[in-house]
Structure formats: C-alpha cells, structure tokens
Amino acid sequence: xxxxxxxxxxxxxxxxxxxxxxxxxxxxxxxxxxxxxxxxxxxxxxxxxxxxxxxxxxxxxxxxxxxxxxxxxxxxxxxxxxxxxxxxxxxxxxxxxxxxxxxxxxxxxxxxxxxxxxxxxxxxxxxxxxxxxxxxxxxxxxxxxxxxxxxxxxxxxxxxxxxxxxxxxxxxxxxxxxxxxxxxxxxxxxxxxxxxxxxxxxxxxxxxxxxxxxxxxxxxxxxxxxxxxxxxxxxxxxxxxxxxxxxxxxxxxxxxxxxxxxxxx
Amino acid sequence: xxxxxxxxxxxxxxxxxxxxxxxxxxxxxxxxxxxxxxxxxxxxxxxxxxxxxxxxxxxxxxxxxxxxxxxxxxxxxxxxxxxxxxxxxxxxxxxxxxxxxxxxxxxxxxxxxxxxxxxxxxxxxxxxxxxxxxxxxxxxxxxxxxxxxxxxxxxxxxxxxxxxxxxxxxxxxxxxxxxxxxxxxxxxxxxxxxxxxxxxxxxxxxxxxxxxxxxxxxxxxxxxxxxxxxxxxxxxxxxxxxxxxxxxxxxxxxxxxxxxxxxxxxxxxxxxxxxxxxxxxxxxxxxxxxxxxxxxxxxxxxxxxxxxxxxxxxxxxxxxxxxxxxxxxxxxxxxxxxxxxxxxxxxxxxxxxxxxxxxxxxxxxxxxxxxxxxxxxxxxxxxxxxxxxxxxxxxxxxxx
Numbered sequence: 001x002x003x004x005x006x007x008x009x010x011x012x013x014x015x016x017x018x019x020x021x022x023x024x025x026x027x028x029x030x031x032x033x034x035x036x037x038x039x040x041x042x043x044x045x046x047x048x049x050x051x052x053x054x055x056x057x058x059x060x061x062x063x064x065x066x067x068x069x070x071x072x073x074x075x076x077x078x079x080x081x082x083x084x085x086x087x088x089x090x091x092x093x094x095x096x097x098x099x100x101x102x103x104x105x106x107x108x109x110x111x112x113x114x115x116x117x118x119x120x121x122x123x124x125x126x127x128x129x130x131x132x133x134x135x136x137x138x139x140x141x142x143x144x145x146x147x148x149x150x151x152x153x154x155x156x157x158x159x160x161x162x163x164x165x166x167x168x169x170x171x172x173x174x175x176x177x178x179x180x181x182x183x184x185x186x187x188x189x190x191x192x193x194x195x196x197x198x199x200x201x202x203x204x205x206x207x208x209x210x211x212x213x214x215x216x217x218x219x220x221x222x223x224x225x226x227x228x229x230x231x232x233x234x235x236x237x238x239x240x241x242x243x244x245x246x247x248x249x250x251x252x253x254x255x256x257x258x259x260x261x262x263x264x265x
Numbered sequence: 266x267x268x269x270x271x272x273x274x275x276x277x278x279x280x281x282x283x284x285x286x287x288x289x290x291x292x293x294x295x296x297x298x299x300x301x302x303x304x305x306x307x308x309x310x311x312x313x314x315x316x317x318x319x320x321x322x323x324x325x326x327x328x329x330x331x332x333x334x335x336x337x338x339x340x341x342x343x344x345x346x347x348x349x350x351x352x353x354x355x356x357x358x359x360x361x362x363x364x365x366x367x368x369x370x371x372x373x374x375x376x377x378x379x380x381x382x383x384x385x386x387x388x389x390x391x392x393x394x395x396x397x398x399x400x401x402x403x404x405x406x407x408x409x410x411x412x413x414x415x416x417x418x419x420x421x422x423x424x425x426x427x428x429x430x431x432x433x434x435x436x437x438x439x440x441x442x443x444x445x446x447x448x449x450x451x452x453x454x455x456x457x458x459x460x461x462x463x464x465x466x467x468x469x470x471x472x473x474x475x476x477x478x479x480x481x482x483x484x485x486x487x488x489x490x491x492x493x494x495x496x497x498x499x500x501x502x503x504x505x506x507x508x509x510x511x512x513x514x515x516x517x518x519x520x521x522x523x524x525x526x527x528x529x530x531x532x533x534x535x536x537x538x539x540x541x542x543x544x545x546x547x548x549x550x551x552x553x554x555x556x557x558x559x560x561x562x563x564x565x566x567x568x569x570x571x572x573x574x575x576x577x578x579x580x581x582x583x584x585x586x587x588x589x590x591x592x593x594x595x596x597x598x599x600x601x602x603x604x605x606x607x608x609x610x611x612x613x614x615x616x617x618x619x620x621x622x623x624x625x626x627x628x629x630x631x632x633x634x635x636x637x638x639x640x641x642x643x644x645x646x647x648x649x650x651x652x653x654x655x656x657x658x659x660x661x662x663x664x665x
Contacts, residue, residue, distance in 0.1 A: 102306070103306075106618070107307070107313045108314075110314075113611050113614075114610060115608055116609050117607070118608075130610070139451065139452065143395060143450075145395035145399060146384050146389070147390040148384075148388075165384055166376045166377015169446075175452035177315075177612060177614065183308035183313075184306035184307075198306065199378065250602060254451060
C-alpha cells in the first residue's frame, strides 16, 4: 500500500476542468484514507493510530469523536451536465428513504431534492441539488427546545432521534426547507439511519459514512460535480477551489454561513 | 355599595352535571382524536412537510394567548387599583390557568412524540424561545396560583398587590414569548417581524377578555346569579378598545410589510390572492371579527346582553381566523430560496402549499377548549371564585 498524498504535491490551478482533477486528487486522498483506516482499524469505528500529517477523511474517524478543527462542507458545481437525480437516488438508497406506504407526496421525506430555477427576466434556467446546508449558525439548532437538533463539532447538523419530541419548530425555522417529518410508522430502516414515526429528519451529510472514512452518497453519485472535504484545511481541493474561484451560498443574505457551497448559481 | 361575597357554584345539580358532561365529552373526543393521529402518524392529518403546523396549533396558540389576556381583569384590579374589577379578579386568575392548560394539552398532544414530554421538561436548550416558553408557561401556572391564593386566603390578602404585579409582568413576558415563536423565524416572510410580539400581546387582551365575558355571562345566567349592567358595560367598553387596538396593529403590520419589497409578496398573497386566507382575513377576521363586534359593542345594541355575547363570540371566531391566516397562511406561502426567481421541485418549492384541515385535527383543537371549560367549571364549583352577586349595588363602587 503506497502512501502518497498527491493532493498536497500537485500545483494544479482550479478551473472548471481542474476542479475535476482536484476532485480526483481528493478521491485518491480519500481512498487512501479509507484504505489506511481499514488497515489500522481493529474494530469498526476504532482505530489504533493515525498517520502523522495527512488530513484525510480517515483522520477524523470515531476514535476522537468529531473535531472542531474540521468543518465538513460540500461544493456543488451546477454548471456540470449531471443528472442530479442520481444523487437523489443514491441518497434514498443510502438512508432507506421512499419506504412510506400511507403518506401523501407532500408528507414524504426528502433529504435532497433537485430544484429548477429560472430567471423570469432573462430566461436563464438551471438545476441544482438542495439538501441540508449544514449552517454554521443553524436556525434549526437554535430553535430546538430539547437540543435534539444539534451541530457536531465538525459542522455536521444532525437530529438526535432519541431526543426529538416532534414539535417541528426546526422545520418552521429552516430557510432551505431541508427537513422532513416522519408521518407514519416505518419498518426496515437501514442500519445507519434510524428513522421513526413522529421525529424530524434531514440530510446528515452521511455522517456514518464520513465516520467510516467514506464520502457522502450524493457526492459519490455526482460524477465529480459535488466535492466533499474539510473547509478549514486550505490544502483540501474544496478549500482551494473556493479560495481561487469562490462559491456562493444559497440565501447568503441570512448570514447562516452554510457548509454547502455552489458554483454557477 | 354592598359587601362582596364569594360563593361556590352548587355542584350537585342536574344543570351542573350537564355542563360537566358536555365539556368532558368534548375533551374526551379531543383526546381520542389525538390518539388516532398519534397511533397512525400525522399522515392522517392535513399537515405535511410544507404546512408543518396545522389546525391544532391555531387552537393551542389561541388558548395560550387568551390565557394571558384573561388575567388582565385581575391585573387591572390589583396592579392598577381599579376596585370595580376586584370582584372579577379570582375568576380572571382561574380562567387564565384553565385556558393555558387547554392550550398546552393541544400543543402536547400534537407533538410527533408526546410520550417524550419528560425529555421536553428535562432537556433544555436555552437558546430556543420554545424552551423559554415551556418555562414561562409552567411559571405562569405557579405565579397565578400563588396570586389566587393571596386573593382567597384572607391573612395573605396584603400580598395580593405584589403577587398581582409579578403575574402581570410574567404574562407580558409570556405573550411576548408566544409572539416571538413566530417573530424569530427569519426564514418565513410572514413571521419575520418584531411587531408580532406586541401584536400578540394586544391580541391576548382582546381574545382573553372576549372569552372571560362569555364565561362570566354564561355562568351567571345558568346559576341564576345577578350580573348588573355596571360590570358588563365596563367590560364591553374595554373589549371594544382592545378590538380596535388589534385592528390598529394588523394595519401597521401589513402596511409596513407592503412598504418593504421583500415582504410584499406575502402581504399581497394574504390581502388579495390567497384564496381561503384572503377570505378569512377580510370576511372573518376584519369584518365579522372586528368591525361587526365594534358596531355591536358601541352601537345602540351595546346594552343588549345577547349582542354583547354575540360580539364576544365573533371576536373569538375572528381571533381564530387571524391565527389561521398567520400560522397556516404564513406557511402556505412559498419560502424564497432564490428571491426573484421562479423555482420548482419535487418538494413543492415555489408553489403555494395545499392544506385542508382534517376532522381529527379540528376535534383535537376543540378538545382544548373542552379541557379549558371543564377545568374552569370544576374550579368554580370547588372553590369560591365567583361572587354570589354582581349586581350594581355590589359591583359599582359609586353605587348606593
């Protein structure tokens, strides 16, 4: 197994084409991390030791819990010709969504959706995936009376399903309509996403995958159009592209500082 | 002025048991409706991921807002030393507690996980205005309880003014908190306004007094106790002032929203193009719930008890319509993910959400009103909340 952090060595500039190169770097970095993690793990979620200087996904596995040195984020490039529905399908599969039997369409859970946007004046239109934006100043976390809606130290916004009382105030507060309420009894949930009637849920950035050194499911399915990584580490591809080309946040005017950034919106 | 004398309502009568049975039945139906919704999940309701809070919340928030308003009569007596309101202070306190209980029952039973009440009572997030409301509600019960005690236990009468002051301040904070549940939601255009907190306070004055007046007139009528014109006229004049004040806030709220371009959409939606919400606003809230009651209370019909009662009922219906428009209309209007752009998605972005209240939701809300009336009815039979007579000789401090 060769340990080779290409990402740090390459001096590529980040144009649209380059971002995919960087993404490849990110992937390699990530794959390396996963393999390393697998090699060093004695039991699921428990690691013996970590590599010295590579800040890859596996460095932030469950051993030490989530670290506030990290801020996980995503960068969505909406200019790429991608079938965003593949991301939706991957998400649904990963989290076992779409298994409602009785709920109306407007009651069914969606963690990620494809939003079509059109400028009435110019006629310009685009599509983009919208999921929980994992805000730094998350309104859902602020308003939750029990603290069930919470932000992990690494910036991932989650719902503690054992604490959620189903008041739905977080859904009222979220400007991105990112949350869903489970309207019926569910069975056959996936192992990593314990969903249940009467609780609120939303995209958790595939936290269990991240904790296992994997990328979120939508990122994996996005054919390179979504980059995932640590926004705090200037050496990560996501941080480099954002530093060089910038990105936009949806409703940036609300100053919630989402962890999900977009290009081309 | 005759001496004021408080007396329990005779409990062992057919009439009393009829009311107890009726209110108990309404409460029971509400609980069964809640059980049905909880057992199946919220898919049996009209609520969705678009309209998150539905009819139960309209009733719950109405009752909670009215609770703090019902306490006003006691506050006017103890805090502002208006002796003519003193005979009504005890009823004012117990109605406040009953209304709050009814509202909280509805709020609790509509939770996705009402079985986790203990979590809500033990795990607090102090950044959340909801958490503060939980503390404000329980505190309100305690403070009004103490306030009632100082009123009803003679050795402690000298503490009434202090307890009344504490309760008055607490209720102002409480309604500010209730209004802020909405006022703190930056995401939704309908709610993003600091005006909501004071508007909720003045709404509480109006709804609470309308409910108080109805309960007062009803209980005196069915117990054949004397209720003089002096008290009723004072209360109905006060009620008219409150209705006008609510109207003032409604106008300011919409006019300021119309002025700012980013709030114009929701205001135009409510005022002109919102379908059921526009109808409820103009016809029920403004015409039937505000203008007609004002005419009834201040016009030549002002001395007619039936008309005062009708006005109070209309004010309550108008209040429910107002909260329906604020709560459900505010959610039905789409959130602006990309302001100025046309948006659409599988998650109903960019479209007005459809909401039709289901029967169980309505019955749960009504159940809250049943709980309120049940508690208040039991209370006036169990303890000395109502004066034996409120004839003008008793009530009018300047009377003979």
